[in-house]
Amino acid sequence: MDQLVKVLGFAGSLRKDSYNRALLNAAVELASKDVKLEICVLDGIPPFSQDLESSVPGTVKEFKNKIKDADAILIVTPEYNYSVPGVLKNAIDWASRPRGDNSWENKPVAIMSASTGMLGGARAQYHLRQSLVFLNMYPINKPEIFVALAAQKFDEKGKLLDQKTKELITELLGNLASWTRKLQSKT
């Protein structure tokens, strides 16, 4: 078996029946034995203020530690008004701080999105990719996973039904694992 890759996954939606949370759950089920995908939630991360940086809230400390412990990151995001939800951007901003302690630094990352619209969150993903540049992360380029018309792709319990999406998730996780091993072997 290949070296185990620890992936931290989270969704940029706090909604109980979120399609993006459901997509993340599908990834957990599809992960191979050499990928350990741990899920965390963004609930409880307060709105960022630089005034709080000197006494970082516990939920943020916990989040930053989980990122640091992970070999790689999986972000699953909705699209809100052609961009990423504030909840996701807020969590990203928190973990990038304080200055000199960017938890995202050098982390390989994969992205997926689900939307009830026709484009499956593509515009949010490209906005997110822009932030990843400054965070100095190493994103996977392909496959791109945009789950369009999400209401038709999951059952009422949030189980992913679409076979093609399942295949793409398997491919994405495989690429993330080998990309992570490649980057680690050079350090």
Ligand SMILES: Cc1cc2nc3c(=O)[nH]c(=O)nc-3n(C[C@H](O)[C@H](O)[C@H](O)COP(=O)(O)O)c2cc1C
């Ligand atoms: C504030 C808001 C803005 C939205 N903007 C977009 C958008 O720009 N593009 C899109 O495809 N869907 C948009 N939607 C619809 C979301 O795709 C849909 O609500 C989706 O279910 C959200 O993801 P979730 O199920 O993981 O919570 C928006 C929804 C909300 C609540």
